[in-house]
Amino acid sequence: MTGWADFLFQGNLNDFLRPRERNTIIRYSFSSLPAVKDAIEALGIPHPEVDVILINQAPAKFMQPLHPHDQIAVYPAIPRRTWPLGYSLQANLPAATGFVLDVHLGKLAKNLRLLGFDTCYQNNYSDKDIAEIAARDNRRVLTRDIGLLKQKKINWGYWLRSQHTEEQLTEVLTYFNLKDSLAPFTRCLECNSKLTTVNKEAVWELLPPKTKQYFNQFYQCPACRRVYWQGSHFDRMQEFVNRIRHNQNV
Secondary structure, rough: OOEEEEEOOHHHHHHHHHHHHHHOEEEEEEOOOOOOHHOOOHHOOOOHHEEEEEEEEOOOOOEEEEOOOEEEEEEOOOOOOOOOOOOOOOOOOOOOEEEOOOOOHHHHHHHHHHHOOOOOOOOOOOOOHHHHHHHHHHHEEEHHHHHHHHHOOOOOEEEEEOHHHHHHHHHHHHHOHHHHHOOOOOOOOOOOOOOOEEHHOOOOOOOHHHHHHHOEEEEEEOOOEEOOOHHHHHHHHHHHHHHHHHOOOO
C-alpha cells in the first residue's frame, strides 16, 4: 500500500526542520503502513522531544500505523504543560533521575554538577553507552547529536540548540524547570559523587601549604578523594552561580 499523510509540527519541534518546512504542513509519502514514530523521525524529529501526537484529532501512540490521508499534529514535550488524560506520551514514563551527557559536553557536565545536579559524563562514552545508561537509570540525555536522541532505548532527552556552554546551561534549566532545584557546591566536579564534610586533619596530607595555614573548612569526594575548600576559585564559582540564579531567561 502506498499513500501520504500530512504532518504539522508545533512549537520548538520546528527547530529540527528546514526553514521552508517550519510552521507549515509537510506531506509525507510512504509505502506499507509505517508507525507514526518512524515517520516523525524520518522527518527529522527525535522522539524524546515529542509528547503528544494527534492523528485525525485523536491522541495516538508512537507505534500507531499511518493510513493514507491521515492528518497528524505533533506537539513538543514542555514541562508543566498539562494535557487531558491519555494524550501525553511522557506521562507514563518512569520519572527521570538525572542527566547523561554526550562526550562533547564536558564543560556543561561540570556546570551542572556545580549546581548540584546528578550528571553522568565520561569523555569516552559511545552512543551505545549513553543510551544504555539512560535506559538503565532513567536519565535525561543531553546532546548536540540528533541521531543519538533517535535511539529507541532513550525515553528522556533534549537536543541543545546553542553551542555555547552557559547558554546551554540556561536552556537545560529552563526546559526542565530546574531553577528552584539548584544545590550548588554539593557534588564533585570530577566524578559527580556527593561531597561530605571532613576534618582538616583527615585531609592534611592532601592540602597545599598555604591552604593548611588559611582554611579550616573542607569537603571531600568519597569516590575520587578530591578535596574542596572556599579559596579564590570559590569566589569565581559563586559569582557564576549568582549569575545563573538571577538570569531572567531561566
